[in-house]
Amino acid sequence: MTVIWATVKDHGGYIDLKSREGEGTLIEVYLPACGESVEPTGPVALESYLxxxxxxxxxxxxxxxxxxxxxxxxxxxxxxxxxxxxxxxxxxxxxxxxxxxxxxxxxxxxxxxxxxxxxxxxxxxxxxxxxxxxxxxxxxxxxxxxxxxxxxxxxxxxxxxxxxxxxxxxxx
CATH class of the missing domain: 3.40.50.2300 (Response regulator)
Structure with missing residues (x-):
């Protein structure tokens, strides 16, 4: 959970956690919207990092x-x-x-x-x-x-x- 919290924090977001006995737990992750488009990159060939x-x-x-x-x-x-x-x-x-x-x-x-x-x-x-x-x-x-x-x-x-x-x- 620490890794998830740190990752969300690094991206300017927050986590809302609600838990009730007998009903379960709801975890909501909120991240800011990004207006920039990101060019997808293809996978790197395995041979290039052996x-x-x-x-x-x-x-x-x-x-x-x-x-x-x-x-x-x-x-x-x-x-x-x-x-x-x-x-x-x-x-x-x-x-x-x-x-x-x-x-x-x-x-x-x-x-x-x-x-x-x-x-x-x-x-x-x-x-x-x-x-x-x-x-x-x-x-x-x-x-x-x-x-x-x-x-x-x-x-x-x-x-x-x-x-x-x-x-x-x-x-x-």
Whole structure:
């Protein structure tokens, strides 16, 4: 529900929830109308975001890490996962990775920005993208200014994460 609320909020909308015992729950989502026309884009060919590089997924929710690992594994990437920023820094000291996918909110330890700052100390120039279920905050913008790549909102599709990963890996 948090992801839905954040997505609706990001789009300038709101949610109205009514619930009565024995009658059920009514959830209404209100989004602002958009006067702009949007040109539909065709799907990206699967071959354009396949790879074999090493990717480290950093997410405090093991189920989120597993989803990302499964998706990226289907695209041919070699994926490792850790559940904290501290573990990510230690992993990179020992094994390295071509790309790090960072969750921004990781309670009880370093968040995505703090993790990336520490990563840059041990692996200058490390490529990273951000995957988060929350809106793009100032901390996300700060991480992007430090050299992080794309911001991908959760939940993401195979195509969204695949395109973001391939673009960041191919970025000079």
């Amino acid at each position: 790879g074999s590089e090493r990717i480290l997924v950093v997410d405090d929710a093991p189920e989120q890490s597993q989803i990302a690992a499964n998706m990226l594994g289907k695209l041919g990437y070699r994926v490792s996962t850790v559940t904290s920023g501290e573990a990510a820094v230690e992993y990179l000291k020992q094994a390295g990775a071509d790309l790090v996918i960072l969750d921004m909110i990781m309670p009880g330890g370093m968040d995505g920005l703090q993790t990336y700052i520490r990563i840059l100390e041990v692996a200058p120039g490390q490529k990273a993208i951000i995957a988060s279920g929350f809106s793009e905050s100032q901390r996300v913008k700060d991480l992007l200014e430090l050299g992080g790549g794309a911001y991908v909102g959760k939940p993401y599709t195979l195509e969204q994460i695949g395109v973001a990963v391939r673009r960041e890996l191919d970025r000079k």
